Every structure is written in structure tokens, then in C-alpha cells.
Amino acid sequence: MKDTCIFCKIIREEIPTKKIYENENFLSIPDANPRVEGHSLVISKKHFENILDMPTSLGQELIDCIKKTSLKLMDEKKAKGFNVINNNFKVAGQIVKHVHFHIIPRKKDDGEIKFINKS
Numbered sequence: 001m002k003d004t005c006i007f008c009k010i011i012r013e014e015i016p017t018k019k020i021y022e023n024e025n026f027l028s029i030p031d032a033n034p035r036v037e038g039h040s041l042v043i044s045k046k047h048f049e050n051i052l053d054m055p056t057s058l059g060q061e062l063i064d065c066i067k068k069t070s071l072k073l074m075d076e077k078k079a080k081g082f083n084v085i086n087n088n089f090k091v092a093g094q095i096v097k098h099v100h101f102h103i104i105p106r107k108k109d110d111g112e113i114k115f116i117n118k119s
């Protein structure tokens with residue numbers, strides 16, 4: 001799985017991707033199909049399929065990466081807020097089976113944003 005996982009390939013720098021912020025265990029990158037300007041992803045550097053597989057001890061670094069990324073995006077995109085979304089398992093809309101958190105910068109009157117894929 002790790003060999004073919006798209007996010008593991010990004011972590012291994014086999015697919016060149018802009019880095020927004022990183023710490024020892026997490027990296028944030030722009031989403032390849034942004035639903036709004038600045039839509040980005042916080043991904044773990046180790047391959048865990050979903051949040052249940054991720055050790056609780058990584059929580060502090062996860063929050064660090066979410067906060068630094070969100071602050072940077074709000075500043076750069078002039079957004080006034082943001083959503084953090086984490087889909088777990090197919091039925092909840094998870095497509096990429098490598099734990100990740102969507103950061104969605106929000107602006108006044110930007111409407112309803114649909115980002116959970118149900119197939």
C-alpha cells in the first residue's frame with residue numbers, strides 16, 4: 001500500500017508538490033482539486049489509513065500543523081475563518097486511504113461548500 005499510496009509518494013518527494021508547512025510528522029500541501037481558493041491538506045508523514053490508526057501521541061504535532069497551516073492560509077488568502085474536515089472510511093467520503101485533514105479557508109458570502117464525496 002505504501003508503495004502505491006499517492007500521499008506516501010508526495011512525502012517521498014516522488015511527486016513534486018508545494019509545501020505549506022511541515023514538522024517532524026506532518027506536512028501540509030495544496031489540494032490538487034481545490035473546492036475553494038486555498039483548500040489544503042494536512043497529511044501524516046507516516047502511512048496510517050485513518051485517524052483510528054494514528055497514535056494519539058502525534059496529536060500535538062497534528063494540531064501544530066493544522067494551526068500553522070490555517071493561519072498562513074488565512075493570511076495569504078485574506079480569509080476570515082476556516083473549516084477542518086477529516087473523512088474516515090469510504091462511507092464517510094474518504095477516497096485517499098492515508099490519513100489527512102482538509103483545511104478550507106472561508107470568506108463572508110462564499111456560499112455552501114460540498115466536499116464530502118458519497119458514492
Ligand code: 5GP
Pocket residue numbers: 006017029030031032033034041086087093094095096097117
Ligand atoms: P478525501 O475524500 O479522501 O477526504 O479527500 C482526498 C483529497 O485528496 C481530495 O480533495 C483530492 O482532491 C486530493 N488529492 C487526491 N490526489 C491528490 C494528489 O495527488 N495531490 C494532492 N495535492 N491532492 C490530491
Ligand code: ZN
Pocket residue numbers: 001002005006007008009046047048097098
Ligand atoms: Zn500513504
